[in-house]
């Protein structure tokens with residue numbers, strides 16, 4: 001039988017950061033994987049508040065990291081600390097980059113690079129799965145199973161989304177080559 005621990009404030013903050021982050025990924029994934037949800041207006045509503053949700057995720061993660069660094073008295077002058085907390089620190093760097101460029105000014109200034117930069121969000125998804133799995137191994141709290149299901153679930157849906165996009169791109173290519181073959185006859 002798996003025994004679950006009670007959770008502390010830093011754990012709750014990390015969990016809420018994870019849930020807010022997962023919510024930012026939902027609009028595009030829902031539109032492509034579950035197009036029928038468009039009729040409910042949910043993807044559009046989530047999209048409207050995506051920037052705000054992302055910034056909330058950043059601040060919650062900042063507090064989570066801060067409290068844990070304090071509690072464990074982590075020494076950032078020791079290279080071992082970076083190695084042990086590699087996934088958490090890398091995810092946090094990504095969250096920071098995304099939060100500071102989540103404004104119209106950055107979209108205009110960075111142009112095409114903005115989209116490229118914001119694709120980092122998908123790397124954070126894999127890093128975060130690893131972070132929770134690694135850091136909570138052997139002492140899951142009541143929040144851990146929900147967090148794992150949320151992050152692993154969104155990662156799976158993201159992979160399905162990539163597959164659907166590839167399929168429809170291939171279909172488009174086949175259609176175009178059929179049309180050009182017909183017109184060349």
Ligand code: HEM
Nearest residue numbers: 011014015017018061065085088089091092135141143144
């Ligand atoms: C984007 C950033 C981050 C997110 C979203 C995040 C999220 C989480 C989540 C959801 C948990 C599991 C909580 C539970 O199941 O009870 C966790 C655990 C943990 N995180 Fe993070 N984390 C982030 C960054 C960091 C950083 C920067 C550090 C420290 C340098 C850190 C250190 C830890 C530690 C030590 C644990 C294990 C806590 C325990 O043993 O109870 N995290 N994190």
